Amino acid sequence: MQNDEPTNDSSVDPINTYVVSGPDASVSNDVSDQSETIEWTASEFIDHSKSFRWYLALAGITIALAALIFLITKDKISTIVVLVVGILLGIYGARKPKEINYKLNGDGLMVSDKTYPLANYSSFSVIEEGAFRTLAFMPVRRFGLMITVHYDPSDEDKIMNLLGKYLPMDERKKDLLDNLLWKIRF
Secondary structure: OOOOOEEEEOOOOHHHHHOOOOOOOOOOOOOHHHHOOOOEEEEOOOOOOHHOOOOOOHHHHHHHHHHHHHHHHOOOOOOHHHHHHHHHHHHHHHHOEEEEEEEEEEEEEEOOOOOEEEHHEEEEEEEEEEEEEEEEEEEEOOOOOEEEEOHHHHOEEEEEEHOOOOOOOOOOOOOOOHHHHHHHOO
């Protein structure tokens, strides 16, 4: 049984634990491939600077939505929940991204100090977000954790070549939620 939780166990045998999908997918059993490692540092998320107008619009929309919910339902708790969510969105929107160290090799993807074995992922995709690119790892399990990782486009060839040895690449477009978050600069 596979575990979607990150692991720090380096004793896992990567040769016998990879799950690969797709008609043309294959795994190299050459132990020398396991030693190739790519390391980079990238932002935790894309930082969209938000102006005073953005926060003013958030406050206006939050108050209008809370008032509408109160007028329709006369429920004070729902109104308070909408106001709290609006405040939390404002606080989260003001947060600046941290720089994160990434390390990729045949054992898996290491994000800061957590290792995510590649065996837990069926494929990866590259998502373009303006001038930036993001890797999205698709979990094997239905409710597994999808991981997204930002990287410098100059490292793309090295990363794609290494990942291609272990996982197939799938096409994935930004979904409706991704597009909405991009438009509101979140």
